[in-house]
Amino acid sequence: MKVLVPVKRVIDYNVKVRVKADGSGVDLANVKMSMNPFDEISVEQAIRLKEAGQADEVVVVSIGVKQAQETLRTALAMGADRAILVVATDDVHNDIEPLTVAKILKGIVDEEQPGLVLCGKQAIDNDMNATGQMLSALLGWSQATFASEVGIEGDKAVVTREVDGGLQTIKVNMPTVVTVDLRLNEPRYASLPNIMKAKKKPLDEKTPADYGVEVSNRLEIIKTVEPAARAAGITVASVDELVAKLKEAGAV
Amino acid sequence: MAVLLLAEVNNGELAMDATAKAVTAAKALGDVVVLACGGSAAAAGEAAAKIDGVSKVLVAEDDSLSHRLAESTAALIVSLAGDYDHIVAPSTTDAKNVMARVAGLLDVMIISDATAVVDADTFERPIYAGNAMQTVKSSDSKKVITFRTSTFDAAGEGGSASVETVSAAANPGLSEWVEDKVAESDRPELTSAGVVVSGGRGVGSEESFALIEQLADKLGAAVGASRAAVDSGYAPNDWQVGQTGKVVAPNLYVAVGISGAIQHLAGMKDSKIIVAINKDEEAPIFQVADFGLVADLFEAVPDLISKL
Incomplete structure (x- = not known):
């Protein structure tokens, strides 16, 4: 079975986000970029499936700017076998919408015929939480979102999902799209020898047109602003003072 | 329409x-x-x-x-x-x-x-x-x-x-349910509770999290946790408050032993009144707290429970 893993290049999760003065978005120029943390978990899961003999090839794909090849090299260094880069924009500030990403991924799925697509549940930039579900919809496949456990049993995947009240386990027909949540695994670090080896692994460069997809956004950004700041509070000296303040504020 | x-x-x-x-x-x-x-x-x-x-x-x-x-x-x-x-x-x-x-x-x-x-x-x-x-x-x-x-x-x-x-659509027949593991609790539901008490990495262990629960029960509150506490195995994931967990906005939010990582603040900064108890006075949580108490939570929380 082949596993396809889409990965997104996003602002590093440790970087403090700054809104651009013109309100068009968040400043990404000269900012450290990394693989979306949820996508690291899906790459790790795909590699573990291969190590367990349940997958025979892990293909990673990224859709965005040309620099996303660094993100793909990271995934290759972790242990993915080959990569596909779909250059969909030359502007790092142009975030390709999940619907467009899902359409391009569908084109790749049609070509590659994977048995499983493993996605991060959301990207930490636009926080949409949509690409996996949309891809599944376009393919007419089953979906299992927010996975904290993934098992393959013949032509079914058994997936435990993180839901509001606790956990839900479902069994879905393969091929399927699984989106992963935080507790599924802890991604490995790439070793130096593997980083060197990853430079020689195949990386195909494509365009959206190769999959018959036109890149256009359905959501126009009207403005982007900093969130309203909270007024500064006070430091209390003791538990007694805290209780008094809470009573004063009518909070207890 | x-x-x-x-x-x-x-x-x-x-x-x-x-x-x-x-x-x-x-x-x-x-x-x-x-x-x-x-x-x-x-x-x-x-x-x-x-x-x-x-x-x-x-x-x-x-x-x-x-x-x-x-x-x-x-x-x-x-x-x-x-x-x-x-x-x-x-x-x-x-x-x-x-x-x-x-x-x-x-x-x-x-x-x-x-x-x-x-x-x-x-x-x-x-x-x-x-x-x-x-x-x-x-x-x-x-x-x-x-x-x-x-x-x-x-x-x-x-x-x-x-x-x-109305009638259901034709069943696509792609998936089936196996089981739910729902945490049984008499406490209010996290996203709709009027009061939430959350613990972070500072709580130190799953056993010590009982202290957070006692304070929550005293206040009739739901229990929350930071991602760090969940990742450390102190609390279940469905308690997680933050960007990757639940977003809450109660009347009173009490953050205990939580440093206040951006990803946690994203899940609670719209709360009406925020209380932070942390022994590190530099913790970012104090920047969003209405009432901050710099103290060892293992002393302050039992004291607070007895005085409420």
């Missing part, structure tokens, strides 16, 4: 708080028609009919719709979509699972976690874990939206909308 609102239904019961908050958001867009669906959904439909501002309730009951499976639920919504310009839901894990699939099937972009309605096409939503707020205008003919419930007040009860039955 009317708005179709997917009610949050769990095992035949309406989650009133989440649904009523989404009704408040949806009312700004037109007449609200609530869809209650599931293996059993009639009682949930009756309950939804009483929410102020609901003009009609549709009830769909079918085995294929039980356990909120995405494929069958999305197929049902798409079969009804022709009559509506807006298809909306409260931003729960179930709705995030289903609604993005609905948007994919309808070939429209989803607008997830909307926090404000500007006009019929324009919505505000947080990005980058709430570190920026973005206003987006949709060019799609149909809008599929999930509303972040913590930013809307619940609509009242007192309505008496008519209830109609």
Whole structure:
């Protein structure tokens, strides 16, 4: 079975986000970029499936700017076998919408015929939480979102999902799209020898047109602003003072 | 045109708080028609009919719709979509699972976690874990939206909308339910609680988390946890408050042993009153706290419990 893993290049999760003065978005120029943390978990899961003999090839794909090849090299260094880069924009500030990403991924799925697509549940930039579900919809496949456990049993995947009240386990027909949540695994670090080896692994460069997809956004950004700041509070000296303040504020 | 609102239904019961908050958001867009669906959904439909501002309730009951499976639920919504310009839901894990699939099937972009309605096409939503707020205008003919419930007040009860039955769509037969592991608790539900007490990495162990629970019980509060506490195994994931967990906005939020990472602040900074107890006076949590107490939580929390 082949596993396809889409990965997104996003602002590093440790970087403090700054809104651009013109309100068009968040400043990404000269900012450290990394693989979306949820996508690291899906790459790790795909590699573990291969190590367990349940997958025979892990293909990673990224859709965005040309620099996303660094993100793909990271995934290759972790242990993915080959990569596909779909250059969909030359502007790092142009975030390709999940619907467009899902359409391009569908084109790749049609070509590659994977048995499983493993996605991060959301990207930490636009926080949409949509690409996996949309891809599944376009393919007419089953979906299992927010996975904290993934098992393959013949032509079914058994997936435990993180839901509001606790956990839900479902069994879905393969091929399927699984989106992963935080507790599924802890991604490995790439070793130096593997980083060197990853430079020689195949990386195909494509365009959206190769999959018959036109890149256009359905959501126009009207403005982007900093969130309203909270007024500064006070430091209390003791538990007694805290209780008094809470009573004063009518909070207890 | 009317708005179709997917009610949050769990095992035949309406989650009133989440649904009523989404009704408040949806009312700004037109007449609200609530869809209650599931293996059993009639009682949930009756309950939804009483929410102020609901003009009609549709009830769909079918085995294929039980356990909120995405494929069958999305197929049902798409079969009804022709009559509506807006298809909306409260931003729960179930709705995030289903609604993005609905948007994919309808070939429209989803607008997830909307926090404000500007006009019929324009919505505000947080990005980058709430570190920026973005206003987006949709060019799609149909809008599929999930509303972040913590930013809307619940609509009242007192309505008496008519209830109609609709049929399930053909079962795609792609998935089946195996089991639910739901944490049984007498405490209020995290996202709708008036008071939340959360513990972080500073709590130090799963055993010590009992202290957080005692304080919560004293306050009649729900228990929350930071991602660090969840990752360390001190607390279950469904307690997680933050960008990757639940977003809460209670009247009182008590953060104990929580440093205040950006990803946690994203989940609680809209709380009315924030109390922080941490021994590190440099902890970023103090920057959002109304009342900060620099103290060892193992001394301060028992003291607080005895004095409340």
